[in-house]
Amino acid sequence: MTIPAAADRSPAKKNNQKATKGRQKIPIRKIEEKSQLQVTFSKRRKGLFRKATELGLLYGAHVAVIAFSPGGKVFPCGYPDADSVLRRYAGGGGGRGAFWWEEEKVEEMGLEELEEFVGAVEKVRENVMNRITRLHV
Template sequence: MRKSRGRQKVEMVKMPNESNLQVTFSKRRSGLFKKASELCTLCGAEIAIIVFSPGKKVFSFGHPCVEALIERFVTRNPPPSSGTLQLIEAHRNANVRELNAQLTQAQCWWELPIEEMEMHQLEQLKASLDELKKNVTQQADRILIQTSSNANPPTQLIFPTQIPTPTTTNGPNQQPGLFVVDPKNIISHLPFNYGSYGSRGFF
């Protein structure tokens, strides 16, 4: 009968086989996290574990929270008691309610009657109205300029400077002089009493 060598202690050295290394890491990591969880349950301990695998992947376990425990460790701040936490929460809620009330009041102050406003409120209201008036004027000017620029330009009329008569002798290339009249100003260019009823002009 062959004798057994019995249970032997495994030498703790890094495994040369990459495949065996990954399998062993997964098993040992699960066992480590399980033991940490049991310690937290049995003793109420707060534990944070961060593990990097051979493939540079990160794994973590924490109770109650890894980030909170790391921050406590770095800043060395003791954990606040439950009573202190309640006081802090109540104080913060009171501050939030007060700020909300101030914000609501500040948003509606201009709806008050002018007689009830304070001096700084009146000054602020006047400045706001002046700014509004300036913006409205600028916008109206821009619209007016844009409308004027988009309008069709006035048509210009061309008249000869002299009217040919039967006695006027013009060569084949001679043309009477021309002048341009803007229709908007045509009334000012008409001869005296031209076009009026019952009278004649220069013609």
């Protein structure tokens, strides 16, 4: 009785194909399935936040990342913390110390750009109101 060699017992497929995908590059494409979209967002968000924090820890950078989930939830992350980085930016990062929406040249925008701008400002207002509500509770 002979014992098969280790190569003969491996789970890999014949013709040098891998049994699993492992860490292969996958093409970037829009995910249509809602449940898969949420799972992928959660995994990618964790990785993004880990890298942002690592950037701050290793190089002393002040970092803020704000991610909006497919469901509309806000996920802030920052080093040392997102609030302090954003306050610092809003207080002096814009040149005149203005908020980003004050520096937009509304007169030069077309109709489509104006509609997008209104949506962005409304989203900021909604987030501020949600934050105020959470602080009062």
